[in-house]
Amino acid sequence: MQETNEKTAAMIEHLAAVNKILEKYNCDESKLIPILQEVQEEYKYLSKDVISYVATSLDIPPAKVYGVATFYAHFALEPKGKYVFKLCDGTACHVKKSHSILHALYDRLGLSDDKQTTDDLMFTVETVSCLGACGLAPVMLVNEDVYGQVKPEEAVAIIDDILAKAAAAE
Amino acid sequence: MSINKEIIVNGITVAFDNERNLLEVIRKAGIEIPTFCYHSELSIYGACRLCVVEVEGRGVMATCSTKPEPGMVIHTDTKQIRSIRKINIELLLANHDRECPSCVRSANCTLQDLARRLGVEEVRYKQLEEREEIDHSSPSLTRDPNKCVLCGDCVRVCDEVQGIGAIDFIGRGANAKVAPAFDQDLSSVECVNCGQCAAVCPTGAIIPKQDRNDVWDLLHDDSKIVVAQVAPAVRVGLGEHFGFEPGENTAGQLVNALKMMGFDYVFDTSFAADMTIFEEATEFLDRLGGSAPLPMFTSCCPAWVKFAEIYFPELLPNLSSCKSPQQMFGSVAKKVLPAKLNADKKDIVVVSIMPCTAKKYEATLDKFKHEDIPEVDKVLTTVEVGRMINSAGIKFDELDPEAFDMPLGFSTGAGVIFGATGGVMEAALRFAYEKVEGKTIKQLEFKEVRGLDAVKEATVNVGGTDLKVAVVYGLKKAKELAEKIRAGEADYHFVEVMACPGGCIAGAGQPITHDIEVRKERAKGLYTADKRMQLHKSQDNYMVQECYNECMGGEAGSHEAHHTLHTNYQNRCQIFDARVPVLKGDADKLLPIIVTICTKQENDPGQKLLALIVDYVKNNNLADKVEIEAAFTSRPSADGTIAVTVGSQTVERSKFKNAINTEEELANNAEFAKIKEAIDKELA
Ligand code: SF4
Numbered sequence: 001m002q003e004t005n006e007k008t009a010a011m012i013e014h015l016a017a018v019n020k021i022l023e024k025y026n027c028d029e030s031k032l033i034p035i036l037q038e039v040q041e042e043y044k045y046l047s048k049d050v051i052s053y054v055a056t057s058l059d060i061p062p063a064k065v066y067g068v069a070t071f072y073a074h075f076a077l078e079p080k081g082k083y084v085f086k087l088c089d090g091t092a093c094h095v096k097k098s099h100s101i102l103h104a105l106y107d108r109l110g111l112s113d114d115k116q117t118t119d120d121l122m123f124t125v126e127t128v129s130c131l132g133a134c135g136l137a138p139v140m141l142v143n144e145d146v147y148g149q150v151k152p153e154e155a156v157a158i159i160d161d162i163l164a165k166a167a168a169a170e
Numbered sequence: 171m172s173i174n175k176e177i178i179v180n181g182i183t184v185a186f187d188n189e190r191n192l193l194e195v196i197r198k199a200g201i202e203i204p205t206f207c208y209h210s211e212l213s214i215y216g217a218c219r220l221c222v223v224e225v226e227g228r229g230v231m232a233t234c235s236t237k238p239e240p241g242m243v244i245h246t247d248t249k250q251i252r253s254i255r256k257i258n259i260e261l262l263l264a265n266h267d268r269e270c271p272s273c274v275r276s277a278n279c280t281l282q283d284l285a286r287r288l289g290v291e292e293v294r295y296k297q298l299e300e301r302e303e304i305d306h307s308s309p310s311l312t313r314d315p316n317k318c319v320l321c322g323d324c325v326r327v328c329d330e331v332q333g334i335g336a337i338d339f340i341g342r343g344a345n346a347k348v349a350p351a352f353d354q355d356l357s358s359v360e361c362v363n364c365g366q367c368a369a370v371c372p373t374g375a376i377i378p379k380q381d382r383n384d385v386w387d388l389l390h391d392d393s394k395i396v397v398a399q400v401a402p403a404v405r406v407g408l409g410e411h412f413g414f415e416p417g418e419n420t421a422g423q424l425v426n427a428l429k430m431m432g433f434d435y436v437f438d439t440s441f442a443a444d445m446t447i448f449e450e451a452t453e454f455l456d457r458l459g460g461s462a463p464l465p466m467f468t469s470c471c472p473a474w475v476k477f478a479e480i481y482f483p484e485l486l487p488n489l490s491s492c493k494s495p496q497q498m499f500g501s502v503a504k505k506v507l508p509a510k511l512n513a514d515k516k517d518i519v520v521v522s523i524m525p526c527t528a529k530k531y532e533a534t535l536d537k538f539k540h541e542d543i544p545e546v547d548k549v550l551t552t553v554e555v556g557r558m559i560n561s562a563g564i565k566f567d568e569l570d571p572e573a574f575d576m577p578l579g580f581s582t583g584a585g586v587i588f589g590a591t592g593g594v595m596e597a598a599l600r601f602a603y604e605k606v607e608g609k610t611i612k613q614l615e616f617k618e619v620r621g622l623d624a625v626k627e628a629t630v631n632v633g634g635t636d637l638k639v640a641v642v643y644g645l646k647k648a649k650e651l652a653e654k655i656r657a658g659e660a661d662y663h664f665v666e667v668m669a670c671p672g673g674c675i676a677g678a679g680q681p682i683t684h685d686i687e688v689r690k691e692r693a694k695g696l697y698t699a700d701k702r703m704q705l706h707k708s709q710d711n712y713m714v715q716e717c718y719n720e721c722m723g724g725e726a727g728s729h730e731a732h733h734t735l736h737t738n739y740q741n742r743c744q745i746f747d748a749r750v751p752v753l754k755g756d757a758d759k760l761l762p763i764i765v766t767i768c769t770k771q772e773n774d775p776g777q778k779l780l781a782l783i784v785d786y787v788k789n790n791n792l793a794d795k796v797e798i799e800a801a802f803t804s805r806p807s808a809d810g811t812i813a814v815t816v817g818s819q820t821v822e823r824s825k826f827k828n829a830i831n832t833e834e835e836l837a838n839n840a841e842f843a844k845i846k847e848a849i850d851k852e853l854a
């Protein structure tokens with residue numbers, strides 16, 4: 001009995017948190033977007049389980065919730081790394097060769113357009129459309145921190161820095 | 171009097187009244203406006219911009235999403251309008267897989283038709299190179315995203331008319347597409363196979379699955395005796411494929427054509443429909459006597475059955491346990507024909523000709539297979555048969571009518587009206603009335619349950635009891651009705667449900683139409699057939715009675731009849747639930763066991779039950795043969811009901827009152843005993 005309960009306990013806890021969010025919004029279908037936002041804040045991404053669970057709880061089709069989740073770039077359907085590198089690919093940054101930064105990061109971490117998160121869930125590298133700081137182009141965000149006029153070597157150095165700190169902490 | 175509700179279209183004054191948009195007013199005036207994303211039965215989407223016209227003083231406007239206003243002056247065919255429409259079609263074609271000659275919708279495709287009508291002779295944009303995979307997973311439908319023009323018609327019909335929403339837009343911009351949740355296969359989601367999405371799709375992006383080649387192979391295989399059963403609605407739909415007037419009964423020509431193509435025997439599903447009435451009306455009278463819960467729902471429509479299995483598992487005991495006429499036919503054919511034809515059962519092949527895509531799915535279900543022999547081997551739609559007749563070079567319109575073969579081709583008018591909404595109910599009432607009153611019924615027609623209203627209600631006095639009946643089509647409407655019944659707000663005795671608009675006559679396997687007049691004509695065709703037939707009551711079908719005498723215990727409801735003609739249902743409510751694997755054996759074939767845990771309840775009894783099942787399996791050395799999962803839901807389990815799936819067939823719904831607290835109490839629970847029994851049975 002004990003063993004079986006342990007297997008299910010994590011999911012129950014997980015969904016209890018989703019229940020709280022759903023209750024906060026009275027299970028109101030029209031609040032789908034804020035509900036998904038809060039769920040994502042809690043879990044960093046929207047898993048298939050969570051999307052289905054939100055759908056059935058709101059009594060709407062999972063395809064509809066999945067549709068909303070894939071429409072807004074803000075929603076992540078896959079787990080992201082602890083450090084999320086968001087590289088601006090707006091016109092100004094593009095012209096200033098933001099791509100060379102992207103590829104330097106990809107190369108350093110073994111990532112690509114199809115695989116943007118490292119297996120150890122440390123790093124995610126993605127592009128975003130204009131961050132609105134064109135004066136600083138090319139611009140990059142690492143979690144909440146903004147880096148302006150970044151050079152490829154500098155971007156790679158940030159990674160090395162994080163890894164070195166992580167190693168020292170161990 | 172209101173100021174003149176009039177507009178001027180191409181110089182002609184046109185009055186309007188309550189039309190919901192400019193488009194309907196202009197069409198009323200006899201001017202055709204091309205549309206892609208507009209359907210009178212669906213909400214307005216306004217995406218394709220084909221329906222544009224020029225409104226003086228306002229410019230170019232989409233008529234589907236513009237209200238008519240008095241005094242509007244409209245031009246529908248200016249140079250600018252023509253070129254806008256043409257460019258739009260060109261853009262759609264650029265995104266569309268142009269494999270037209272090999273597409274089943276060729277010659278019946280809105281995109282192709284408009285391209286021709288608007289004079290699009292070249293596409294200047296480059297075709298997309300990336301190809302999406304074709305979804306062949308569903309036994310009923312094939313989805314080819316490469317042909318999708320993103321009009322959203324399918325999305326809206328599934329959501330607004332069927333109340334399901336199995337497919338939706340996913341992604342955005344250039345990556346937008348229409349697909350099931352998580353971009354899964356259609357067969358892994360809640361799609362009930364009704365095919366109404368295929369019926370509204372203007373292109374070949376969703377089509378009924380084509381099984382013609384398999385059937386040709388069977389026809390060309392000399393070792394097989396190929397037997398056809400023809401559903402009622404097919405006879406009033408097929409003619410349209412060959413230019414007959416809508417509703418014209420071409421059953422006789424069809425029998426002739428099928429024989430020419432190599433079918434050995436051609437029988438009538440209406441025979442099985444009569445038999446369904448024997449069983450279903452008997453079951454109903456038993457239920458009235460208290461044998462099982464009321465209201466009783468019909469179970470002829472496999473799309474409705476799957477819908478109930480997903481959304482209303484608590485009402486499954488209310489579904490008639492009768493198989494659909496298609497499966498009854500298959501069961502009886504495989505039971506009686508081997509002796510009659512002096513052939514081996516495995517050499518007799520039953521091919522159904524159905525107005526329906528859901529019947530394709532139904533025929534594949536494991537519960538309708540016995541010792542690996544399916545009751546029904548292949549299912550063709552009306553249109554597929556039309557095309558087979560075309561390809562055989564048969565001039566259908568010149569054929570002499572021929573009669574169905576006996577005995578399984580003999581039917582009464584009651585079995586024929588099954589194809590229209592209200593028909594099953596009427597046939598059942600004709601039976602129940604005589605049974606209860608014990609005298610011959612004078613007034614045969616139950617007009618209250620006829621006609622194309624989506625929901626009909628009637629009260630019929632049978633033997634002194636007022637029976638409240640309801641007839642509904644469209645699954646969204648059925649959902650509303652079932653919700654009322656679940657909430658105890660409706661007190662019907664008997665409810666007929668069909669998924670398609672107007673019943674099987676407008677099934678997704680029929681020639682495509684969105685014209686309500688055509689549907690009316692098809693229904694009328696069935697009622698006319700009833701009138702012209704010799705017998706009108708299923709109970710008068712002496713060939714059915716003979717069949718009971720020969721091999722099914724002599725009467726409806728007998729033990730043997732139950733064995734052959736009845737079925738059970740599967741609770742599919744866990745389809746969306748978050749899952750956690752609990753135990754998985756390594757045998758080749760694993761018995762799936764899924765236990766629902768309600769997250770809204772602390773210490774939900776589902777958890778205890780799950781642990782008990784795991785212990786049971788382990789203690790009995792079955793752990794290798796099973797795959798146990800927990801399914802999590804927030805669905806209220808009001809009465810402590812837990813869904814437990816054991817295998818693909820058996821589902822036990824068990825009641826564990828919250829009061830049961832100790833393991834001992836639970837272990838001694840009668841419902842748990844049932845689950846143990848189910849596990850043992852499935853593994854035996
Ligand atoms: S077949 Fe019916 S249920 Fe399935 S996607 Fe099409 S409309 Fe929806």
Ligand code: SF4
Nearest residue numbers: 318319321322324371
């Ligand atoms: S599949 Fe057909 S109906 Fe659905 S959006 Fe695509 S073209 Fe329109």
Ligand code: FES
Nearest residue numbers: 216218219221234
């Ligand atoms: S029909 Fe009006 S925009 Fe498509």
